[in-house]
Amino acid sequence: MLTKAPKGTKDILPGQVYKWQYVENVFREACSRYVFKEIRTPVFEHTELFARGVGDTTDIVEKQMYTFEDYGKRSITLKPEGTSPVVRAFVEHKLYADVQPSKYFYIIPCFRYEKPQSGRLREFHQMGIEVFGTNNMMADAEVIGFASDFLASLGIKELELRINSIGCPKCRETYREVLRDFLKDKYDGLCDTCKGRYDRNPMRILDCKSETCQALVQGAPYMLDHLCDECKDAFSDLKTNLDAMEIEYIVDPGIVRGLDYYTKTAFEFVSNKIGAQGTVCGGGRYDHLIEQIGGPEVPGVGFGLGIERLLLLMEATELEIPEQENLDVFIAALGDRAKKYGLKLMRDLRNDGIKAEMDSLGRNIKGQFKYADRLHAKYTIVIGDDELDQNTVSIKDMRTSTQKQVPIEDIQKEVRE
RNA sequence: GUGGGUGUAGUCAAGCGGUUAAGACACAGGGUUGUGGCUCCUGCACUCGUGGGUUCGAAUCCCAUCACCCACCCCA
Numbered sequence: 286m287l288t289k290a291p292k293g294t295k296d297i298l299p300g301q302v303y304k305w306q307y308v309e310n311v312f313r314e315a316c317s318r319y320v321f322k323e324i325r326t327p328v329f330e331h332t333e334l335f336a337r338g339v340g341d342t343t344d345i346v347e348k349q350m351y352t353f354e355d356y357g358k359r360s361i362t363l364k365p366e367g368t369s370p371v372v373r374a375f376v377e378h379k380l381y382a383d384v385q386p387s388k389y390f391y392i393i394p395c396f397r398y399e400k401p402q403s404g405r406l407r408e409f410h411q412m413g414i415e416v417f418g419t420n421n422m423m424a425d426a427e428v429i430g431f432a433s434d435f436l437a438s439l440g441i442k443e444l445e446l447r448i449n450s451i452g453c454p455k456c457r458e459t460y461r462e463v464l465r466d467f468l469k470d471k472y473d474g475l476c477d478t479c480k481g482r483y484d485r486n487p488m489r490i491l492d493c494k495s496e497t498c499q500a501l502v503q504g505a506p507y508m509l510d511h512l513c514d515e516c517k518d519a520f521s522d523l524k525t526n527l528d529a530m531e532i533e534y535i536v537d538p539g540i541v542r543g544l545d546y547y548t549k550t551a552f553e554f555v556s557n558k559i560g561a562q563g564t565v566c567g568g569g570r571y572d573h574l575i576e577q578i579g580g581p582e583v584p585g586v587g588f589g590l591g592i593e594r595l596l597l598l599m600e601a602t603e604l605e606i607p608e609q610e611n612l613d614v615f616i617a618a619l620g621d622r623a624k625k626y627g628l629k630l631m632r633d634l635r636n637d638g639i640k641a642e643m644d645s646l647g648r649n650i651k652g653q654f655k656y657a658d659r660l661h662a663k664y665t666i667v668i669g670d671d672e673l674d675q676n677t678v679s680i681k682d683m684r685t686s687t688q689k690q691v692p693i694e695d696i697q698k699e700v701r702e
Numbered sequence: 703g704u705g706g707g708u709g710u711a712g713u714c715a716a717g718c719g720g721u722u723a724a725g726a727c728a729c730a731g732g733g734u735u736g737u738g739g740c741u742c743c744u745g746c747a748c749u750c751g752u753g754g755g756u757u758c759g760a761a762u763c764c765c766a767u768c769a770c771c772c773a774c775c776c777c778a
Contacts, residue, residue, distance in 0.1 A: 289769080344776065348703090366778085395778075400703080402772060411778055492776065499775080543777055553777095564777060591778030619736060652731090654738035662738095669736060683738070 293399065293407025295593075304596055304606045308439065309392055312412045315435045319427070321390040321414050326370035328394065332360040337578050338369035340545025342486045347478075349397040363396035366544065367413045367589055368571065369578070375417060376580035385418035392592075404562030404594045413568075415587035417575065422519055425550045425570055425586050426526035432554060432566050432588050433532050439595075440604045444565065447537035448527075448552040449509060450520040453572065456513035461487050463506050471501040491541055507538040519549050542567070546574040550586060559597040566590040614700055615657035616643040619650055619669040627668050630696065639700060657683065664700060 290296055297305055316323070332352050339346050351363040364370060371389055374380070380387055392412045399405055414431060416424045429446070436444055452460060464487045468475070472483060479490045479498050491502055512520065527534055540551045551569035559565075568588025575583045599606065614634055618627035627643050634641040642660060644653045650667075657665045667679040672690075680699055681688040691699045 292769085349776095397777085399776080401770090402774095405777075409778060413778090561773060561775095562777070567778060589778055594778060617737075650736045651734085651738075654736095656738085658738040665737080667737070671736085679737090681737075686738085688737085 291407070293401040295406060295408075303609050304599075305592065307606050308592060308595060308599075309412070311439055312390075312392070312435060315431065315438065316390040316414065319388075319414075319431050321388040321431075324371055324374060324389040324391055326364075326374050326391070326393075329361045329363050330370055330373065332362040334369050334373055334578065335362055335365060338372065338546055338574060339366060340486075342482060342489050343543055343545055344492075345397060345543060349399060351396045351398060364393060365395055365397045367391055367393050367395065367411050368415060368544075368546070368574070368585075368587060371415050372417075372575050372578060372580070372585070375583075376575060376578060381418065381581055381583055386424065387417040388414070389417075390414045402562065403560035404591070404597055406593060410592040411589040412592060413587060413589040415585055417585045418583050419586075420572070420584050422522035422526055422550075425523050426530060426532075428568065428586050428588055429527065429534075429552055430530050430532060432568070432590065435590075436554065436566070436595075439599065441595075441598060441602065443558070443602070444554045444556055444598075446532065446534040446552065446554055447540055448523065448534050448550065449537055449540035450512055450516055450523075450549050451508050451540070451542065451547055451551050451569070452512050452516050453548045456511060456516050457488070457508070459513070460506075460508050460511040463511055464488065464490075467505050468501070474498075474501050486545070488541065492543065508541075509536070509538040516549055523550055542569055546571040546577065548572045552588075556594075556598050556601075558601040559594060562594065564591075565594045565598055611640075611661035611663060612642055612657075613640040613663050614642075615653070615660060615662035615665045616641060617650060617653040617657065617665055617667045618643060619667075622670060622673060623668040626673060627666075630666070630668070634697070634700065637697060666696070666700075 313323075332350070335350060336346055341347070345365050350365050353361055355361050371391065375387065375389075390413065392410070394408055394410050396408050399407060401407060414428060416428060429448075433446065451457075465483065468483065468487060468490065472480065474497055475483065475490065476493060476498050479493050482489045482493075488508070490498060491505060493499065493502070509520075524534075524536075534552075537553075540553060542551050547569045549570045549572065552567070553564045554566040555563045556565055557563055566588055568586070570584065570586040572584040573582075574585060575581065616627045616631050618624040631641045631643050642662070644656055646652075648656060654665065662683055665681045665683055667681065667688075672678045675690075676693050677690045678693060678696060679688050680691050680696075
């Protein structure tokens with residue numbers, strides 16, 4: 286147990302970390318071009334934030350949060366998602382006083398108590414963006430377009446964009462009635478949780494995990510078919526914008542976001558190449574979240590993108606991720622005098638911007654060359670008594686196996702080439 | 703929460719009730735008392751996830767347990 290990471294967590298090892306850095310860098314660059322600014326919020330928040338923001342009838346809040354009491358008797362929860370904390374910071378620091386809309390991005394770990402499987406972990410990582418302060422469907426199209434372009438810039442193709450509208454509180458109330466009506470004579474068959482949901486939030490019944498509920502819900506009416514005029518117009522606006530941007534999509538009325546705060550636009554980028562958990566990126570609009578947690582009436586729209594799933598997808602489609610460069614110089618030193626000299630030389634080279642390494646395990650010359658080879662050194666500098674006496678070193682080009690004597694004062698110059 | 707699969711060295715893996723648990727890669731050392739990648743040699747599991755049981759005898763059969771993987775569901 287001591288030497289085992291907790292279930293559902295993964296170490297990102299030194300040999301793999303360049304992949305993370307790569308996608309994060311590409312994301313940061315995209316954010317810069319799309320003019321999104323990074324925001325960093327705490328790993329944990331007051332539990333109440335998520336109960337209110339995500340919704341206390343959601344699976345996430347009901348059974349997936351890592352919640353604990355701290356020593357000051359506060360109920361604390363590890364972030365299960367990225368949007369609520371950003372909204373909290375936006376309200377707390379009155380960022381709505383800045384020029385609007387506000388555009389933020391973040392790269393964060395999220396925590397949900399789930400049963401792990403391919404593409405689903407208990408600690409996972411998201412890159413996300415949020416746009417606060419505009420109702421205009423241009424923002425929704427921008428957010429979707431961002432995701433689409435970012436994914437494309439990684440070389441990812443064959444992702445399917447699915448969009449839907451899940452309405453606003455107004456039309457949703459109507460829809461709830463339609464749904465209650467549909468479920469009325471099925472009520473007795475529902476599980477206990479869903480009996481409670483029937484009054485509070487019948488939409489949640491649609492994604493209950495109980496098999497009996499699943500069966501009862503077959504053939505239920507779609508939200509998309511019961512939108513109010515405003516939402517209907519918004520959805521058609523969105524489609525027009527996406528068409529204008531030449532972004533392909535399919536309308537999927539089955540998309541029901543598992544977070545209560547979503548309104549109107551809901552979308553997903555889905556792959557069929559990484560197993561059952563195919564949603565690489567998901568998001569939508571949340572017009573009342575900010576007031577819901579005590580802020581002004583400011584609408585928002587954004588997405589979350591799963592880094593682990595992104596990497597799974599890139600691996601599945603055999604996309605090349607540029608690896609870090611090799612070692613420039615290995616210093617093979619023989620004898621104490623040479624080692625002292627090498628230590629100083631290594632430091633000078635490093636300070637000069639050159640990637641340099643030497644042996645610290647007391648390997649013999651052959652071992653040191655072998656080590657240099659393993660490190661993929663471009664050059665190996667050999668320093669021994671002979672060289673020191675003559676004020677030279679040997680520099681060997683590891684690719685061509687050619688070697689030459691170089692005066693000590695010319696090392697830097699020689700290595701630069 | 704429900705179901706399925708797998709567990710032999712760092713990794714991949716043979717073994718399928720009977721003397722010392724194949725092999726490959728990796729790793730370490732050596733073949734030259736100052737030169738790598740190739741090659742050759744040597745070393746590297748008192749033990750087969752763990753705990754019980756059956757048996758003269760178990761990595762091999764049974765039970766339990768744990769871990770990992772996958773799927774349902776949900777989502778990133």
